[in-house]
Amino acid sequence: MDLDIVTLSRLQFALTALYHFIFVPLTIGLSVIIAIMETVYVMTGKSIWRDMTKFWGTLFGINFAMGVATGVVMEFQFGMNWSYYSHYVGDIFGAPLAIEGLMAFFLEATFVGLFFFGWQRLSKVGHLTVTWLVAIATNFSALWILIANGWMQHPVGSVFNTDTMRMEITSFADVVFNPVAQAKFVHTVSAGYVMASVFVLGISAWYLLKSRHLQLARRSMTVASSFGLAAALSVIVLGDESGYLSGETQKMKLAAIEAMWQTEPAPASFTVIGIPDQAQATTHYGVHIPMVMGLIGTRSFDAVIHGIDDLVAANEARIREGLVAYDALEHIRAAKLKQQPVRQEHQDRFDTYGQYLGYALLLKPYLDDPRDATEAQIRQAAQDTVPSVATLFWSFRIMVGLGFLFLILMATFFYLSMTRGFERRPALLKFAICCVPLPWLAAELGWIVAEMGRQPWVIDGVLPTAVAYSDLSVTTVLFTIACFVALYTVLLIIEFKLMIKAIRKGPSVDTSAHAPVLVPRLSQRLIPGDPS
Amino acid sequence: MILHTMIDYDTLRIIWWALIGIILGAYAITDGFDLGTGMLLPFVAKTDTERRIVINTVGPVWEGNQVWLILGGGAIFAAWPALYAVSFSGFYLAMFILLAALIVRPVAFKYRSKEESHRWRSRWDAALCITGFVPALIFGVAMGNVLLGVPFRLEPQTLRIFYDGTLLGLLNPFALLCGLVGVAMMVMQGASWIAVKTEGLVWERARYYGMAAAVLTVLLYALGGVALWLFVDGYQITSAVVTDGPSNPMMKTVATATAAWFANYQAHPWTLAFPALGLGGAALAGLSLLAHKDKLAFFFSSASIAGILINMGVVTFPFMLPSSIDPNASLTVWDASSSHFTLFTMLVATAIFLPLIMVYTLWVYRVMTGKVRHTDFNDHGPLRKPRPSGRGQARQFLTRAP
Numbered sequence: 001m002d003l004d005i006v007t008l009s010r011l012q013f014a015l016t017a018l019y020h021f022i023f024v025p026l027t028i029g030l031s032v033i034i035a036i037m038e039t040v041y042v043m044t045g046k047s048i049w050r051d052m053t054k055f056w057g058t059l060f061g062i063n064f065a066m067g068v069a070t071g072v073v074m075e076f077q078f079g080m081n082w083s084y085y086s087h088y089v090g091d092i093f094g095a096p097l098a099i100e101g102l103m104a105f106f107l108e109a110t111f112v113g114l115f116f117f118g119w120q121r122l123s124k125v126g127h128l129t130v131t132w133l134v135a136i137a138t139n140f141s142a143l144w145i146l147i148a149n150g151w152m153q154h155p156v157g158s159v160f161n162t163d164t165m166r167m168e169i170t171s172f173a174d175v176v177f178n179p180v181a182q183a184k185f186v187h188t189v190s191a192g193y194v195m196a197s198v199f200v201l202g203i204s205a206w207y208l209l210k211s212r213h214l215q216l217a218r219r220s221m222t223v224a225s226s227f228g229l230a231a232a233l234s235v236i237v238l239g240d241e242s243g244y245l246s247g248e249t250q251k252m253k254l255a256a257i258e259a260m261w262q263t264e265p266a267p268a269s270f271t272v273i274g275i276p277d278q279a280q281a282t283t284h285y286g287v288h289i290p291m292v293m294g295l296i297g298t299r300s301f302d303a304v305i306h307g308i309d310d311l312v313a314a315n316e317a318r319i320r321e322g323l324v325a326y327d328a329l330e331h332i333r334a335a336k337l338k339q340q341p342v343r344q345e346h347q348d349r350f351d352t353y354g355q356y357l358g359y360a361l362l363l364k365p366y367l368d369d370p371r372d373a374t375e376a377q378i379r380q381a382a383q384d385t386v387p388s389v390a391t392l393f394w395s396f397r398i399m400v401g402l403g404f405l406f407l408i409l410m411a412t413f414f415y416l417s418m419t420r421g422f423e424r425r426p427a428l429l430k431f432a433i434c435c436v437p438l439p440w441l442a443a444e445l446g447w448i449v450a451e452m453g454r455q456p457w458v459i460d461g462v463l464p465t466a467v468a469y470s471d472l473s474v475t476t477v478l479f480t481i482a483c484f485v486a487l488y489t490v491l492l493i494i495e496f497k498l499m500i501k502a503i504r505k506g507p508s509v510d511t512s513a514h515a516p517v518l519v520p521r522l523s524q525r526l527i528p529g530d531p532s
Numbered sequence: 533m534i535l536h537t538m539i540d541y542d543t544l545r546i547i548w549w550a551l552i553g554i555i556l557g558a559y560a561i562t563d564g565f566d567l568g569t570g571m572l573l574p575f576v577a578k579t580d581t582e583r584r585i586v587i588n589t590v591g592p593v594w595e596g597n598q599v600w601l602i603l604g605g606g607a608i609f610a611a612w613p614a615l616y617a618v619s620f621s622g623f624y625l626a627m628f629i630l631l632a633a634l635i636v637r638p639v640a641f642k643y644r645s646k647e648e649s650h651r652w653r654s655r656w657d658a659a660l661c662i663t664g665f666v667p668a669l670i671f672g673v674a675m676g677n678v679l680l681g682v683p684f685r686l687e688p689q690t691l692r693i694f695y696d697g698t699l700l701g702l703l704n705p706f707a708l709l710c711g712l713v714g715v716a717m718m719v720m721q722g723a724s725w726i727a728v729k730t731e732g733l734v735w736e737r738a739r740y741y742g743m744a745a746a747v748l749t750v751l752l753y754a755l756g757g758v759a760l761w762l763f764v765d766g767y768q769i770t771s772a773v774v775t776d777g778p779s780n781p782m783m784k785t786v787a788t789a790t791a792a793w794f795a796n797y798q799a800h801p802w803t804l805a806f807p808a809l810g811l812g813g814a815a816l817a818g819l820s821l822l823a824h825k826d827k828l829a830f831f832f833s834s835a836s837i838a839g840i841l842i843n844m845g846v847v848t849f850p851f852m853l854p855s856s857i858d859p860n861a862s863l864t865v866w867d868a869s870s871s872h873f874t875l876f877t878m879l880v881a882t883a884i885f886l887p888l889i890m891v892y893t894l895w896v897y898r899v900m901t902g903k904v905r906h907t908d909f910n911d912h913g914p915l916r917k918p919r920p921s922g923r924g925q926a927r928q929f930l931t932r933a934p
Contacts (some may be wrong), residue, residue, distance in 0.1 A: 065642035068595065075605045080627050086620070090613025091870045095878055097605035101599065102885035110889075110896050111595035117592040121899050151764040165691045166613070169870040197725070263539025334690055337782075373713035464747050470621035471694050480628050487632060491639060498646050 008477040009081040009469045012484065014451070016073050019488050025068035025443050028142055028189055029196025029231075030060045031135035033127075036223060042128045048215050053131070054119075055216065055507035056200065062498050067110065073484075075312050081477070085458055085468035091168045091279050092158050092175060093148055100144035132522065141194070150167050150181025154250060154453060160354055160506035161179065167462060180250065183238070184450075190234040191446065194406050195439035196230025200438035201413060203503055205429040213506045222423065225413035232407040250460070253453035255308045256389045257396045258293060259283045265306035267294020273397065276389045281308070290530060308386055315359065316382035318461075322359030325350055326370055331359065351363050358462040365466045387455045393454075395445040402442040411437055538877035540773035542866070544875040548611040549845070549865045551882060555607055559835045560671075561721070566590040566597055570637070570664025571715075573657055576737040578724055580650075583657060585904050589645065592713035592900045595639060598634070610878050614781060614914035615852050615870040618693050622684050623674060625699040630670045635664040646874045663721075665715060665915075666791040672714025673843055676707030679764055679793065681856030688782045696857055706759055713752045716883040717837055720745035720817055727821060729904050737819045742829065746818030749859045750811055757807065765794025767862060776867060781867045786859035793847045810840025853907015855867060864929075904911075929934065 036054050041049035077098060079086050088095075111133045111231040118127055157166045157174030209216035254260075259276040260268065261283070270293035274286030297305045306314075323369040328349035335342045362381040363370035373381070409432065416422040422429060452527065538598040539547075577583040590597075597873075609616045621629055636659050644656035682698040723742025727735055763790040778784065788896050797804055813836025819830035867874060 046817060062646075065638045066667070068598075069638045072598075072602055072605075072634050075602060075609075076620060076627055078609065079605075079616045079623050081621070083617040083621035085594050086609065086617035087691060087693065088614055090616060091874050094610030094613055094616070094870070095874060095881075098610035099601070099881050099885075101603035101606040102881055102889070105602060106596065106599045106885075106889050107892070110893055111598045113592035114896055114899060117588075118899060161778070164780050164871075165689075169874050169877070170766055170876050171874075185595065223894055229832055304601060305679075330689075336690060359709050470624070471692075472621065476624060480625075483628070483632065487635060494639070494643060498643060501646070 003473055003474060005472060005477065006466050006469050006480065009472075010465065010476060012081060012477060012481045013077060014075065015481065015488075016070065016484060017451075018447065020067070020070040020074055020493075021061050021443060021447060022440060023070065024142075025188070025192035025439070026194045026199060027060070027061050027067045028138050028192030029061065029140045029194070030056060030199070031131075031224060032193060033196050033200060033227060034060055034176050035131045035135040036227065037220075038128050042124050049312055051131075051147065051507045053315045054222070057115065058502050059499060061112075061497060062315075062502065064112060066495055069491075070488075080473070081456070081470050083470040085463065088166045088457055088468070089158075089513065090462055091166060092151060092155075095169070095172070096144045096148040096151070096175070099473075100141055100148075104137045104140035104144060108141060109133055109139070109271050114215075118500075120248075136513055139189055142189050144149075146185045146188055147176055147181045149450075150178045150184050151175055152459050153184075153450070154178055154180040155459050160357060162329060162350065163336070164307075164338040165333075167459075186238045187235060188446075190231045190238065191439070191443055193231030194228055194235055194403075197224040197231060197410065198406060198432075198435055200224035201409070202433045203227065205422075205432035206503075207506070209426060209429050209433075216507055218417075221413060225410055225417050228406070229410040229414045232410045234404070236403050249305060252308070252311050252385060253387065253392065255306065256387050257310060257449065257451060259286070259389055259393050260293070260305065260307040261302060261309060263310045266298070266302050266304045267291040267299070267300075268305045269293055270296070270506050274393075276393045277384070280387050287436065299529065308389075312386060314384050315385045316378060318356045318359040319362060319378055319381055321353045322356035322361070323373070324359040324361075325353035326360035328353070356461075358457070358459070358464065361467050362456065362464050363486060364464065382389065384456050387453050391455050392449055395448045399442045399445040402438055402445075405435070406442075487511060499530050536873045539876060540776060541872045541875070542712070544872065544879065545775070545865050547879060548869065548875055549849075549881075550692075552604065552611065553841065553845050555600060555604045557838055559597070559604055560718075560837050560841055561595070562600060564668075564718045564721040565725035565830075566594040566716040566839055567664040567668050568724070569726055570660040570722070570739065571660075571719055572722050572741055573669070574661050574724060576723075576734050576790070578733075579808045580653065582734050583653070584645065585730055586726060587641070587660070587735060588904045589726060590774065593897065595638070596896065607878070607882075611870050611875060612863075612868050613870060613912075614691075614850065615777065615863050618682075618684055618695075618853055618863060619674075619803070622682055622697065623677075623697045623821055624627060624695075626702055626823060628665055633666040637663040638679050646911050658682075663717075668715045668718040669711040670758055673702055673707045674713035675702075675714070677702050677712030678844075678848065678853060679710070679760060680704070680706060681743035681788070681854040681862075683857045683860070684853075684855050684861065685827065685858035691782070691841060706756075706764060709752065709756050709759060713749065713756055713840070715812065716748040716752055716834075717747050717840065719839060720749050720814060721830075721833045724817060724821065724826065724833045725814040727826040728830050731905070733826065735826075739824075739826075742821045742833075743818045746821070746833070749814040749836065750818075753807075753810055756829070760793060765790055765853055766794065766847075767797070767859060768792045768795065769850070769864065770901065777866065779867050779871070780867050781861050781863055783789060784860065784864075786854070786862045788859060793827070796846050796849055803843075803862075805847055806839050806843040810843055811839075812836075814837055830895065863886065 034053055037049055038053040038058065041047075041053060084300065111130045112120070114130045115127075115134055118130060122130065155167070156178050157171035159170050160166070161168045175181075197511045198219050202219040204217040204224065207213045208221075258275065259271050261281045269288040269290045271283060272287045272289060274283040278282050294301070294303070294305060321461075325443060328346045331346040332342050332350060335346075362384060363373045363377060366377045367373060412428065413422065413432065416428070418426065454460060456464050456466065458468045567585060567640060577586040605616075608619075622630055640659040640663065644653055645661070647653070671855045682695075683701070684693060684695045686693060720742055721743055723738045726738035727742060730738065767786055768789055769784055770787045772784070772787040813832045813834075815830035817829045817836060819825070820832055850865040852863045852865060852868055870878070
């Protein structure tokens with residue numbers, strides 16, 4: 001792999017984003033689980049539910065701090081490493097990020113302090129309201145971020161402006177109600193719920209095996225398995241799949257995920273497993289099930305799902321149309337810089353082909369002026385629109401397999417908690433503990449499918465990744481990658497240790513009605529009692 | 533959609549220029565006191581109890597305060613994409629150092645109390661001190677460089693950004709002076725906050741540091757003004773000013789001129805009130821601390837920060853980021869904004885949510901009002917209602933505490 005600035009910038013973004021997403025889904029899911037627990041506390045008045053809220057709240061707090069810290073990095077990095085991207089699409093992409101801050105993150109960050117510090121200062125219902133506000137805000141946060149990401153996958157409601165040389169918004173509603181964004185939101189949030197449920201389930205299972213904190217563990221298990229079962233169903237049923245047929249790159253992504261090298265007569269077969277070979281455009285040792293793909297993908301017997309070969313051919317045609325748009329734009333810009341009127345023929349050509357301008361930019365890595373491209377370069381650029389098939393094929397299959405595993409896990413424990421049977425089954429409890437890391441694997445693979453599947457585009461069909469970067473030196477970015485890795489590793493180790501420590505320590509069993517949570521507990525012993 | 537034409541493009545640009553100022557101002561005032569509190573932590577609090585008291589003065593609110601910066605980043609991205617793209621990539625390494633501080637800070641707040649060992653805690657205390665200092669310095673240095681102009685150029689055809697500066701280039705004497713102003717004013721703000729929220733020895737020490745920082749803020753800020761007058765050339769638009777044209781910075785010409793940064797004062801002499809507020813607020817904050825009027829000191833300190841920031845806007849308007857190597861590419865209020873429609877949509881969103889944010893933030897501050905005492909850490913204490921402050925209690929605390 002060539003260590004050019006684009007590769008390094010992508011590497012840094014991938015590292016920091018995947019790291020950020022270690023913390024985010026757990027925050028999303030745990031906030032809701034905690035709010036449910038506190039609701040039960042307020043409704044029943046049983047102090048065990050308050051202890052549960054505080055205990056899982058402690059773990060939530062450790063995790064939340066890291067989510068916030070690493071989230072700032074994401075917001076800054078668009079400008080730092082992807083300045084041409086920021087200029088090119090900031091008019092659209094910036095808005096959901098800003099609204100996320102206004103509507104969600106502010107609420108979340110303001111009330112999370114009160115969640116930890118407000119037990120003594122708020123009434124029961126007052127505190128419960130705060131907890132729910134944190135949970136709702138956290139989920140809204142995810143909504144706006146995924147609206148931003150959904151637009152990258154399927155850029156709707158926008159048009160290129162030849163005066164400002166960037167994309168500008170035409171319909172805010174289209175951006176917000178983008179079908180890809182909505183599908184992504186449901187999928188991602190549900191995945192967060194599953195992750196938090198598996199987390200709570202696994203830790204509770206450990207307590208049950210050790211015969212510790214039984215009251216807390218049993219109840220937590222019931223909450224986690226019922227919530228987790230609903231969430232696991234939602235992840236699968238309302239999965240990302242619904243978004244795959246909406247956009248062009250989404251189609252290519254689907255074809256790559258399924259390693260559909262050639263278009264098959266409808267309904268297409270489904271490749272369960274095999275070894276994709278991108279160079280020869282074939283899948284070795286493939287196990288196929290006839291008709292299934294066509295039925296799932298189109299819900300019909302005669303609609304065609306396009307294979308990679310068709311999609312590449314279509315993209316080659318778009319590159320040629322994009323070159324017409326590129327040429328027209330050059331003429332328009334030249335006239336405008338000289339403050340002369342733009343000739344109508346150029347304007348007409350741009351109006352017709354402008355939507356394919358981005359396809360001409362696919363040639364930029366090969367030569368400065370795409371209009372001088374040779375036939376071979378155009379064919380190569382079209383071929384570049386195929387993402388890494390093997391990566392997508394495997395990531396997707398592992399993710400889906402894990403999704404079904406979580407469904408089985410949750411269903412089993414839901415049944416066991418209904419029949420109060422889990423304590424007699426240590427093997428199952430051990431299995432639940434082993435499952436704790438798996439949701440993270442599934443979530444990270446999900447993002448790899450989403451983002452690697454969109455390559456070579458950063459904005460589908462609009463802006464190739466290879467032109468979106470900032471002109472920084474390779475050493476500068478190498479330096480910051482090294483620093484991020486060092487800093488993030490140290491913090492991850494600390495976070496991990498603190499989590500383990502808090503879990504080992506378990507809930508603090510206090511009988512008083514107004515015991516504070518989290519902040520002082522550890523060092524209370526150091527401090528003399530109230531002199532009065 | 534024609535709704536957005538209700539407000540003119542140039543009016544929207546002015547509104548968004550002001551809104552960014554308000555958001556960054558809110559950040560400087562609120563996060564200013566917790567950055568300052570972090571910087572002062574090892575100096576005003578010596579024992580572990582004292583340190584926990586000081587940390588808990590900002591514990592419930594620092595997270596919300598920091599969101600102003602995140603909101604500022606998002607708002608600049610949405611309303612001023614060109615400014616966001618040029619400044620964040622241009623100041624790349626400075627931004628990275630800022631990020632490193634912003635990553636460590638929340639973690640330090642949350643993790644400090646999770647282990648009892650002295651070494652663990654003093655390390656995180658040091659981290660809080662440094663990560664308070666670094667952002668304050670960087671923000672000040674950035675302001676200094678905006679006044680000097682930043683070495684970037686735009687490719688006229690594609691508007692691709694090229695940057696010719698280095699990290700060390702940002703650290704010139706004038707920018708460093710501005711950085712020190714930033715540090716001094718945030719220490720002043722943090723000290724006033726600690727004075728409001730604590731009692732006893734910590735309160736005494738905070739007042740002492742606060743008075744020193746107030747004097748330094750006045751001196752350094754005045755020195756900065758003199759340096760700006762004597763040594764720094766300002767920028768001015770030399771072509772016809774089009775206020776509602778497309779956002780393309782390459783359609784105007786710009787030149788540097790002596791004292792151009794003082795032109796807005798000449799045109800609108802009343803704007804001299806803002807530097808006066810910056811200086812006077814700091815002086816009054818120091819005097820209030822001397823007179824044991826802590827809350828008044830916090831008010832004046834906040835006013836001083838507001839004055840200094842507004843003055844930055846007055847001096848540079850309509851420039852947002854001048855270019856030192858290709859002045860024509862300078863980003864101004866008239867050519868670096870989002871589209872008319874985006875500015876309008878974002879204004880609607882802001883008009884709905886910003887007042888809400890103000891309301892619930894104030895509510896949280898009200899819930900958490902009152903002095904932070906070591907007895908607040910008690911496990912089985914009674915439900916505590918906010919108590920009025922009083923120095924009688926402080927004396928009690930001094931004599932009774934071990």
